[in-house]
Amino acid sequence: MGMKVNHEKQVAAANDVITALDAEFSGEGLSCELRMHAGGKQQRSYVYLECPPSIWLIVAETLSEVHGVDYCSMITGIHWPEKAPEMEWQIVVHLMRMGIQNPPSSEGIVIPIISDASILQGSDMPLEFEISIPISETRTPTVPSVQHIWVGADWNEKETWDLVGIDFEGHKEMRRVLQPHETPAGFHPLQKQHKLRYHEFNEMYDDAQGFMRKSEDIGKVK
Amino acid sequence: MAEMWISMGPQHPMTHGLWTLKVKIDGETIVDTIPDLGYIHRGVEKICESRDFTQITPYCDRLCYASANTWSHSYIYAAENLLEVEVPERAEYIRLIAVEIQRIASHLMWLGAYCPDIGNLTAFVYCLREREMMLDLLQELGGSRMHYNFPRIGGVKRDLPHGFAMRCRAKVKLFLERIHEYEALLDESTIFLIRTQGVGYAKPEEMVNHGVTGPNLRAGGVNYDVRWAHPYSVYDELDWTPSVERSSVKGADCYDRYRVRLDEMKTSAELILQALDRIPGGAETYHEPGDPALVAKAPSRATDGQTGFHHFEDPRGESMFYIVGGGDERGKNPYRVSIRSPMFITIPYAAKCMIGYKIADVPAIMGSFDPCIGETDR
Numbered sequence A: 001m002g003m004k005v006n007h008e009k010q011v012a013a014a015n016d017v018i019t020a021l022d023a024e025f026s027g028e029g030l031s032c033e034l035r036m037h038a039g040g041k042q043q044r045s046y047v048y049l050e051c052p053p054s055i056w057l058i059v060a061e062t063l064s065e066v067h068g069v070d071y072c073s074m075i076t077g078i079h080w081p082e083k084a085p086e087m088e089w090q091i092v093v094h095l096m097r098m099g100i101q102n103p104p105s106s107e108g109i110v111i112p113i114i115s116d117a118s119i120l121q122g123s124d125m126p127l128e129f130e131i132s133i134p135i136s137e138t139r140t141p142t143v144p145s146v147q148h149i150w151v152g153a154d155w156n157e158k159e160t161w162d163l164v165g166i167d168f169e170g171h172k173e174m175r176r177v178l179q180p181h182e183t184p185a186g187f188h189p190l191q192k193q194h195k196l197r198y199h200e201f202n203e204m205y206d207d208a209q210g211f212m213r214k215s216e217d218i219g220k221v222k
Numbered sequence B: 001m002a003e004m005w006i007s008m009g010p011q012h013p014m015t016h017g018l019w020t021l022k023v024k025i026d027g028e029t030i031v032d033t034i035p036d037l038g039y040i041h042r043g044v045e046k047i048c049e050s051r052d053f054t055q056i057t058p059y060c061d062r063l064c065y066a067s068a069n070t071w072s073h074s075y076i077y078a079a080e081n082l083l084e085v086e087v088p089e090r091a092e093y094i095r096l097i098a099v100e101i102q103r104i105a106s107h108l109m110w111l112g113a114y115c116p117d118i119g120n121l122t123a124f125v126y127c128l129r130e131r132e133m134m135l136d137l138l139q140e141l142g143g144s145r146m147h148y149n150f151p152r153i154g155g156v157k158r159d160l161p162h163g164f165a166m167r168c169r170a171k172v173k174l175f176l177e178r179i180h181e182y183e184a185l186l187d188e189s190t191i192f193l194i195r196t197q198g199v200g201y202a203k204p205e206e207m208v209n210h211g212v213t214g215p216n217l218r219a220g221g222v223n224y225d226v227r228w229a230h231p232y233s234v235y236d237e238l239d240w241t242p243s244v245e246r247s248s249v250k251g252a253d254c255y256d257r258y259r260v261r262l263d264e265m266k267t268s269a270e271l272i273l274q275a276l277d278r279i280p281g282g283a284e285t286y287h288e289p290g291d292p293a294l295v296a297k298a299p300s301r302a303t304d305g306q307t308g309f310h311h312f313e314d315p316r317g318e319s320m321f322y323i324v325g326g327g328d329e330r331g332k333n334p335y336r337v338s339i340r341s342p343m344f345i346t347i348p349y350a351a352k353c354m355i356g357y358k359i360a361d362v363p364a365i366m367g368s369f370d371p372c373i374g375e376t377d378r
Helices: A007-028 A053-065 A153-163 A201-205 B044-048 B053-061 B068-083 B089-117 B121-142 B164-186 B190-196 B204-209 B254-278 B342-353 B359-368 B373-377
Strands: A031-036 A045-050 A071-079 A089-097 A127-135 A142-144 A167-169 B003-008 B020-026 B029-036 B307-314 B317-324 B336-340
Touching (some): A007 A031, A007 A053, A071 A153, A071 B336, A127 A142, A153 A167, B029 B359, B044 B336, B089 B164, B089 B254, B121 B164, B336 B342
Antiparallel strands (some): A071 A089, B020 B029, B317 B336
């Protein structure tokens, strides 16, 4: 069985999506590009989109309804203090088109869908998407939430707010997920003002067990 | 009847790690659940920002205590994407062997932990017996039993040791025979069947929308696998099909998720045997560490604006690293490392999935999704 997605057909499928998106959104600032994974042994293509936050929601809806993008892989945020005026914050979204359907059934048992990778084409072709959403300098970065389109985005968005501090407009039940619930408001450790230093080995292992440490009240206690 | 909240965890046999599942029950029926994670959040993403690309690999090993090797490979593929490294073919085959052995070990650990949850302690001993063989093989490759630090950017740390192919073939073939013992032990155990069949239904379309992938998805009758949809390594050169389960119309239940993992272990074992036959240069030759047949030259710096990402088929679903280059030390460190953990997304879905079942089904449903809290909390 051909267990390899045909590369030319994948590029053609990616170009179809890019042409359609370009025709619909290029006037509103969306730029689309076909990119290749560098490195590794395989040639693989993916669709790269650069999308202003104002149209992100409608682009996401189009991707999901028209182009069959059914899976939200990852939503993550980056804090760029040095790129300050135009892109202080960036949201990076990774989506995939998997083409998953509930398999048909007969007599109460489903008939598994076994797709032959080498003959897939058109909108059945699995495809990767990378979407970059730049946010200009602000103290309160926000983008629209896509939780209602892909439920899988829910916890990704929670995590991005928790660690990076980018808020998602319209997200229900936003809360701390990885950090303790009593973490002070406004503390988001992946922002760049929180520095982390590399400790040299002698610094780390010098008195690792703390035997030489002196308690603060030493000398005061009888 | 009056509703009440029950807090299962952080120390509860159901949790398989440190986390809390708050369950709202009405009588014995579950009406609502809230998962609460983050007990072992170590801030790996932040730590990675102050390490160079080589130093990050051991941290990725420590993301998951049941399947360290797949996580370091997941990182390495993303880093190679970022640094634009082409890997020698022999190294790709060795990686495939290492990852598939780890996949078997991880599934065995899952089965070994799942069976005591639902009243079959005997299977635990059988699973750990076979896992020991797999750990011995991994120890030969990576030099340790749990955290191997085996892959390198551009290749692998060491070649297959002398006689590895022979021992690996023997152990994998023995394992393929012993899988039948599990089937005899579990598929004919009434307790196991009652606890798993008809419990925790999950539909494929719903699972994908919730971000659930991997064996949990394939249990629903769909053969989606990152290894063929976005092929990496040399999976396309081998002859294999992902294992798919024939579930019932209502979706995949706990029993299907058990079946699909058993089948996947067989697939992995056959992949290993094939890879040992087809490895370029032969499985009996030995190259010294650092040989160009094993490791390609890789740049140590990534410039500002370079990004790399890679979807990877982990034993628990699709894992992924997204790396932005150009951090401190003039690009030696990454600027940002972001990790997609499959279980972080799956646990909220599993918690939703159990609404409507009895509280006694919580361990059966939760365990069948194979939670690993090390990677969930990062």
